[in-house]
Structures are given as structure tokens and as C-alpha cells.
Amino acid sequence: MAHLNIGSLIFDDLDQVDLTGPHEVLSRLPDSTWKIYAKTMAPARDMKGLRILPDALLEEAPQLDVLHVPGGFGVDAAMADPVILEWVRRQAMGAQAVFTVCTGALLLGATGLLRGKRATTHWASHHMLPIFGATAVNERVVEDGKFVTAAGVTSGFDGALHLAAKLRGTEVAQGIQLYMQYDPRPPFDSGTPETAPAALVASTRAAMASVLERREKAVRAVAAAFT
């Protein structure tokens, strides 16, 4: 069993569960090291204010075996940052597994590496994946070759368990699931646009409209650079 270097990217305005969900799982893989990389050593502030410290600078990362990319509103700025984008592209090309959660898939898409691949992302940004040449699949976890993409926010748990099983076997993944008592019982059935009350989906889309419009502009600008 070869040692695994696992690394997550962080940036301001990430959605912290995109990072912390997978951390709970992947930091428990046998014979592995897990570190958070960022452009500066300042704490990254999540969309709602939670502050998380990086472990090292981007340029200090070895070639990672597993690259993990979270999402959140900060993805728009990260996509437009050539230093971050080039780091993601280079690490993703060399890694044996690349794992995105939520709109982290858009950041990966911005490198051009999802062209022709099946992928998923947060439901509200799902229609943007084809702008990067990816096939948008409405599933919670999508695997295409070495790329594992998970849907919105909490889907990172499911994606990380899937990846844990792929990297270290089913029993390891089941043991982590048992430890973290992952036997979810949501009190409502409101986790997707298909199951949530229609009025709520409409008001949520309306509330996100300007964010999504801005994001789509950012996505089109980056995509134009390589198409």
C-alpha cells in the first residue's frame, strides 16, 4: 500500500462543509497525509464567517496523490486567479484521483480538464458544466476515470466515502462511516429541487439569481480563454 498525499485547496468565501465533510472522511484513511493548501497563510473565511487555517502554501505542495477542491461563492474569484488555476491544473494532471465538491467542479472545469467528462455540481450551477465541455449528470456522486465530482455541499460526505472505498477498500470506508455515525435522517425531504416544495425552490432560485448571473459570466469568460 503506497502512502497517499491528500491535499485540499482553500480560498476565501468557500463553503466550509465542502472542505470539512471530506476532511472528516479522508483524514482517516490509513497510511495517508492530509494537508490544506492556500495562496497565503492567512485564515480562509468561509461564506458565513468560519475561519480555517491552511497548513502550507500552494508552492509548498508536493505532487498530490489525491487533490480535493471545495466550492462556494469564492469559486468565481478563484477561477479568475491564474496562480490558483494553474496550481489546480498541474496538480489535477499529476494526481491519481481528483475530487470536487459543489462548485469546486467549476474550478476544475476552468482548467479545461473536464472537457468530455461526466460530472456534477451544486444543483443551482449544474447548467454551467457544459460551458466547460463537461456532460452534466444529475447524480449525487459522479465518477469518470480519475475524476470524482459530488453535487452540492453535503454530498461531499457521500463522494468522500466513495473515494475512500476506491482508494483503501470497502471495509475502510465502512469503518469511517461507522465512526462518524453516518446514518442520516433528515427531518424534511427538501434536499433537492425535485423534492423540495416548488414555491421554496422558486424563492431560492430568485434569491440566488444575481449570484448565478455573476458566476455564469465568470465561467464564460474563463471558458472563452481555452475554446
Place this chain on the structure above:
Amino acid sequence: MAHLNIGSLIFDDLDQVDLTGPHEVLSRLPDSTWKIYAKTMAPARDMKGLRILPDALLEEAPQLDVLHVPGGFGVDAAMADPVILEWVRRQAMGAQAVFTVCTGALLLGATGLLRGKRATTHWASHHMLPIFGATAVNERVVEDGKFVTAAGVTSGFDGALHLAAKLRGTEVAQGIQLYMQYDPRPPFDSGTPETAPAALVASTRAAMASVLERREKAVRAVAAAFT
């Protein structure tokens, strides 16, 4: 609608998802403020190394409306710390809602406030609740008066959504669930000792035996002080 001051306690060797799961939900309640409180302003290091910054010192907290207490191996030391214990007791007495995740229930139990109450905690420590005079209930989320206790780690999402509905109504909770795409699809059915493979449960219990023995000693020592 009265403004809600929500506060989470952190300490070294917490299990970070006990904090970050509820944060994802409770930081999105309308007309509320959410802050992390700690004994010092140093970053708290989670059991697996994730470093999170507190927002303020314990003594800077106003009387909180909602007190949130995470768990993790660090609970043993926190229970034995009179400053932390007294802060939890005082805040819990004045709060309108007290929410624990995982072994955070033991820290709350150590204040004596769970005596005669129904409660839950991580499956491996479940048998310790009665030492504090609580009735241990094998459910994912247990509500008894103003106390909401959730089982291990990831149950904090379910507990927080339950609490969100209680504090701000069902539609708010459903909207947060939709935003975070909480439509869990665990790839295995291994999240409880009842559903996981028996051999895995046995090996997990064996691996945790010394931790649990140490914890039970800590629990009995604290309980002896008030019984």
C-alpha cells in the same frame, strides 16, 4: 422575531464536523448572529489536525440564546476544566435552546443539567449518559424541553435542521436543506452498530477500548463531584 445570539464552544481535539455541520445550518438562520467561543484565541486543532479559529473568548460571550456544544476526544479534558464547565453550565441555564452533538452531551451532562432528561450521544459512549443521571435514548436526535442532543458526528446536521425548524419555522429549515443539497446517499449502510457488519463493529470497539475506558473514568470523576 427576536434576534438570536448563537454560540458554539470549541476546544482542542474536538471532532470538527460536530462544529462545522451545525455551523452550516445555524449560521443561515434569519436575524441571528453566530460566534465561536474558546478559552484562548489560539486556533483549536481538531482530532485530525484541522485548525479552526475562535471568534471571541468565553468571558466575552453575552448570555447566548442558543448554546451549541460539540464533542470529540477533547471532551475528556474539557469536562475536567472548571472554567469551561462553569461557562457551559451558566450559558446552558440561561439559554432558550441547548444543542449538543456527539460527546458534547457528556460535557453538558458534566454540568448536572441532564439529570432526569432524555438524551443521546455517539453510539460508543451512549452507556455513559446514565452516569450523569440522564436517560440514554437510542435515537438520532432527542429533544427534552430546551435540550436537543444529537448522536455521533454527522447527526449534527439532522439535529441542527430540527433546531432550525423549532427556532425559525419549517420553511426556513427546508430552505437551508435545499441550499446545502442535503439529500444524503451513503454508499454503504454502515452508519450504526446495528447496521454495520458485526466484525467491523467489534474491531472498532476494540480500537476505541482504551479511549472509552479513559473517558468513562473522567465521566465518573466529574459525576462523583455532584452526586
